[in-house]
Amino acid sequence: MNYSAIAPGERDFFQGVDFLTEMQNKYQLAFVNANILQPDGLSTFFKPYIIKTLEGFSHKGKQIPSLRVGILGLLFKRLQLVINKDEPQLMMTDPIEAAQAIVQEMKDQCDIIIALAHIRYPQLKLLAEAVSDIDVIVGTHDPIYRLNPEIYNGAITIIGGNQGQYIGDLKIDFDKDKNIIHHSGGLALLNKEISDDPEMKKLVAEFKQVKSRQVRTQSNKR
Secondary structure (H helix, E strand, O other), rough: OOOOOEEEHHHHHHOOHHHHHHHHHHHHOOOOOEEOOOOOOOEEEEOOEEEEOOOOOEEEOOOEEEEEEEEEEEOOOOOOOOOOOOOOOOEEEHHHHHHHHHHHHOOOOOOOEEEEEEEEEHHHHHHHHHHOOOEEEEEOOOOOOOOOOOEEEEEEEEOOOOOEEEEEEEEEEEEEOOOOOEEEEEEHHHHHHHHOOOHHHHHHHHHHHHHHHHHHHHHHHO
């Protein structure tokens, strides 16, 4: 699906640390998280952030400059993230404290900073208030959504629910100094009016066939 960055949620770890590592390496997935640490607590398990450069281009006789976009990931703190006791027991720090530290490192390298925040709804506003250099927050986890972006301490915040029913569509305009001067967009409901992607539909069908065979096999063993 050509995502630039992915912030794993807590349920992704139900599949296991080894599974996530294998998927990341096999498909070159850009997993980002700033507050999940290795078992020794000395370094992050994923890259805390990435910086993606959008190349400049000409438009209606004007030259649009390149833009350095920093993207960090956050996950709300849990007492136990890894369920399987035989796998590395990752540590977690407070997501807002982690964001405060990592954004200090990012801000001089980026023109805009986006936080992929898999944290509880009340924490989104706290995040924006605690880390003023974040320009955009993409919030998820709680079953709460807002059709239009909300502004918290200057951070444009998209709140998209918890089960993938909505997709955020945010357009941002900048001035010549790369300051945000206007934004538009919001959430789009993924309903029947939006056609299925053929490749993804095929993958889902194959997955259901495999699960169906597994269920039948388990039933026969009983």
